[in-house]
Amino acid sequence: MDVITAAPAALPAAPTPAGLVGNTPVLWVGEPFTRPGRGFWAKLEGANPGGIKDRTALHMVRAARERGELAPGAPIVESTSGTLGLGLALAGITFGHPVTVVSDPGMEPMMRDLLTAYGARVHLVTRPHPVGGWQQARRGAVAALLANLPGAWCPDQYNNPDNVAAYRGLAHELIAQLGRIDVLVASVGTGGHSAGVGSVLRKVFPGLRVVGVDTTGSTIFGQPAAPRLMRGLGSSIHPRNVAYGMFAEVHWVAAAEAVWAARRLARCHYATGGWSAGAVALTARWLAETLPAGTRIAAIFPDGPQRYAGTVFCDAYCREHDLLGHVPPAEPDRIAHSGARTVTAWTRCTAVTDPLGDAPGGGR
Incomplete structure (x- = not known):
């Protein structure tokens, strides 16, 4: 891990609740969540009053x-x-x-x-x-x-489009906090924060690799719609804010896999989140362990764990929906394109296209 140091600074006092939004921390997520010597930086958007x-x-x-x-x-x-x-x-x-x-x-x-x-x-x-x-x-x-x-x-x-523009500040925070970013890992729902953050980072780091994280059963990247437990990512419509050309690859994650990652994060690092954070963390963990050593990965955790006390972190709910005891595989399955087959578990695709316009992905 590259240790990043900065002079300590007190956050300004906020005269209004809106003044508490932004300037969220980043946390190094390494072992034991990852194997020794590997890890990623998590942007903890749960530090905002309500989330990202x-x-x-x-x-x-x-x-x-x-x-x-x-x-x-x-x-x-x-x-x-x-x-x-x-x-x-x-x-x-x-x-x-x-x-x-x-x-x-x-x-x-x-x-x-x-x-x-x-x-x-x-x-x-x-x-x-x-x-x-x-x-x-x-x-x-x-x-x-x-x-x-x-x-x-x-x-x-x-x-x-204001949804996209709203996240430029988050991108500049990441640049100030991390100095260099090689890979951005972001969940995709409306498409706002992945497009907003990714567009700014790409201008500063032209070689940036953007990895999208979706849920199984979501139509965003061309899979057929199916019932979904996970909320906050995925969609049964096609949001126009999704910047398909930005993504180098997309990972679909199943609910049980996201639960495993979110709960393991809580035990290992205290800082965690719900469905989106679990899915993003699982993907970022694999990237950290497979990309060359020294690759700097930034993963966005959209919110914290508090609102998920009755779902992701509730044993009764998870047993009811058969979400416990499913340890994800060491690596995702892979499909050549989004229409190759319907995915029901963690799966990766590096041929990202717009399912409506069929525009080829332009990511790296």
């Missing part, structure tokens, strides 16, 4: 207000599996907007309680869309609510 999407919620709301798209005091309505909801609740408090979060029965009870505590209204859809699943059902409910709320605004995180 505090950044994009604040930025999208601020930008919409500046453009006049969102009037003072107007309602905000958005579909989310949870983390963006926390960010929008923070943005609502910061800028003075009522917030309605549309989700589905898979949202953790703890998350619903937190959102309510922060003043957001939670609207749950009751049945999935026959083709687009729960995600499309939520988007339909958002459209219906917007039609009945004059002046209401939807951030549309899946297609809003």
Whole structure:
């Protein structure tokens, strides 16, 4: 491990809750999670008040207000599996907007309680869309609510370019903290943070290798849709913010494999997270052990473990869904292209294409 030192600096006092967002720490994750002498740097976005999407919620709301798209005091309505909801609740408090979060029965009870505590209204859809699943059902409910709320605004995180722009600051933080980055490992859901961070890093480090992490059952990289336990990554639609040409490869990770990694991280390093952090850590661990020694890998953990006390870190929930005792293989399976076959466990593909436009990947 290259030891990176810096003069100690106190974080500034924050006059508002929004001032607590950003400047999150990085942690070296090495043995015993990895084999001796190998490891990666984890960007701990759980140090934000609500998680990584505090950044994009604040930025999208601020930008919409500046453009006049969102009037003072107007309602905000958005579909989310949870983390963006926390960010929008923070943005609502910061800028003075009522917030309605549309989700589905898979949202953790703890998350619903937190959102309510922060003043957001939670609207749950009751049945999935026959083709687009729960995600499309939520988007339909958002459209219906917007039609009945004059002046209401939807951030549309899946297609809003402000979602991407919001993460430039995170990229600059990584540059200041690590000095050099050879590989970026990021989960992909809306596509915002992988595109935003990756585009800035690529300008500074032209040889950067960007590795996307998805969940089995997700359509983002061309796999067929299937029921998914993991929330916060993956999709049953095709978000326009995904920068397909940026990715050198994609890894699909199954729920049990992400649980194993998240729980092992907790035991070994204390710092951990939920589904996305587990999937990202499993992928970054393999890269750290297979790429040449000295390769500097930055992995983004989108949030911390707290909201997953009833799922990833709950033995009863994990037993119910057969998520315990599944130790991942030493390396991922591999497919030549995303349509080669349906994957149900950790699998890697280095031919990344846009499943709608079939544009070849331009990653390294």
